[in-house]
Amino acid sequence: MAETPAVRLSGARLSFGDRTLWEGLDLEAAAGEFIAVLGPNGSGKTSMLRMLLGQVALSAGTAEVAGSPARLGNPAIGYVPQQKTIEGGAQLRGVDLVGLGVDGHRWGIGFRGRKERKRKVAEAISAVGAEKFAYAPLDALSGGEQQRLRVAQALAGDPRVLLCDEPLLSLDLANQRLVSELIDRRRRTHDTAVLFVTHEINPILPLVDRVLYLVDGQFRIGTPDEVMTSETLSELYGTEVDVLRVRGRLVVVGTGDAMDALGESGAAHCHGSTGKNHGEREARA
Numbered sequence: 505m506a507e508t509p510a511v512r513l514s515g516a517r518l519s520f521g522d523r524t525l526w527e528g529l530d531l532e533a534a535a536g537e538f539i540a541v542l543g544p545n546g547s548g549k550t551s552m553l554r555m556l557l558g559q560v561a562l563s564a565g566t567a568e569v570a571g572s573p574a575r576l577g578n579p580a581i582g583y584v585p586q587q588k589t590i591e592g593g594a595q596l597r598g599v600d601l602v603g604l605g606v607d608g609h610r611w612g613i614g615f616r617g618r619k620e621r622k623r624k625v626a627e628a629i630s631a632v633g634a635e636k637f638a639y640a641p642l643d644a645l646s647g648g649e650q651q652r653l654r655v656a657q658a659l660a661g662d663p664r665v666l667l668c669d670e671p672l673l674s675l676d677l678a679n680q681r682l683v684s685e686l687i688d689r690r691r692r693t694h695d696t697a698v699l700f701v702t703h704e705i706n707p708i709l710p711l712v713d714r715v716l717y718l719v720d721g722q723f724r725i726g727t728p729d730e731v732m733t734s735e736t737l738s739e740l741y742g743t744e745v746d747v748l749r750v751r752g753r754l755v756v757v758g759t760g761d762a763m764d765a766l767g768e769s770g771a772a773h774c775h776g777s778t779g780k781n782h783g784e785r786e787a788r789a
């Protein structure tokens with residue numbers, strides 16, 4: 505018997521008023537699959553995650569998570585939200601944050617419940633290597649340390665599906681690697697499916713099974729080799745875009761207009777290894 509997909513979208517459409525973010529979307533994410541969700545600002549990436557979390561309803565079609573319709577409070581989902589300062593960071597410690605991730609499961613009160621909760625929290629903290637700073641106030645921690653604890657919180661409930669919204673934002677290269685590797689390890693050891701929203705595919709390129717690329721109501725789904733090509737991206741953006749492969753990294757190059765269409769303002773992002781100039785940028789959606 506075929507396994508129930510971790511996520512299944514059929515004919516999915518999401519519109520706000522008369523604006524359609526995406527439609528006709530069919531997607532089955534298998535257990536353990538790593539899917540990158542790319543697209544310019546406002547293309548509906550966060551909205552897709554919120555829809556799977558049951559916070560936003562589809563306008564047409566169906567969405568299932570681990571075999572049942574998308575709904576609020578689904579313990580099959582772990583969620584790393586788009587980064588912002590953690591509220592109450594002066595009072596809250598990492599262990600408290602991770603504990604909130606376990607409580608979604610309601611272990612019940614009583615000695616056994618408390619013991620089980622403690623075990624789950626310790627396991628999640630150790631999985632992200634956060635033992636050293638889990639008892640410090642959150643607002644005393646670096647961005648990378650906070651982000652590791654967020655991932656621990658999302659994983660503490662042992663989810664079938666992990667939804668991550670730009671989890672590498674504002675992390676340095678070492679922490680980008682650390683956070684993406686621990687997410688990758690999890691999906692390999694626990695068969696957790698991963699939907700990973702990002703503007704920069706390069707840090708996760710070796711991990712990605714498939715890419716879902718959203719642009720202005722259109723989308724493409726396929727392996728990075730299928731989607732991240734000059735031809736496909738030019739079609740999607742409706743303007744000439746070149747995708748170069750430089751030492752295992754993707755660099756998206758466009759003319760002035762194409763650069764605007766890529767949706768990010770500011771200069772090209774350069775991590776020093778590709779020697780880009782201002783006419784080029786890393787594969788940022």
Ligand SMILES: Nc1ncnc2c1ncn2[C@@H]1O[C@H](COP(=O)(O)OP(=O)(O)OP(=O)(O)O)[C@@H](O)[C@H]1O
Nearest residue numbers: 520521525543544545546547548549550551552586
């Ligand atoms: N509840 C809502 N009601 C109306 N419009 C909404 C709602 N939620 C999101 N939108 C709009 O839908 C569009 C897509 O938003 P979304 O946050 O999904 O984009 P995104 O792809 O995550 O962008 P970014 O890269 O900037 O995070 C935006 O124009 C947003 O203003």
Ligand SMILES: [Mg+2]
Nearest residue numbers: 549550551586
């Ligand atoms: Mg977003």
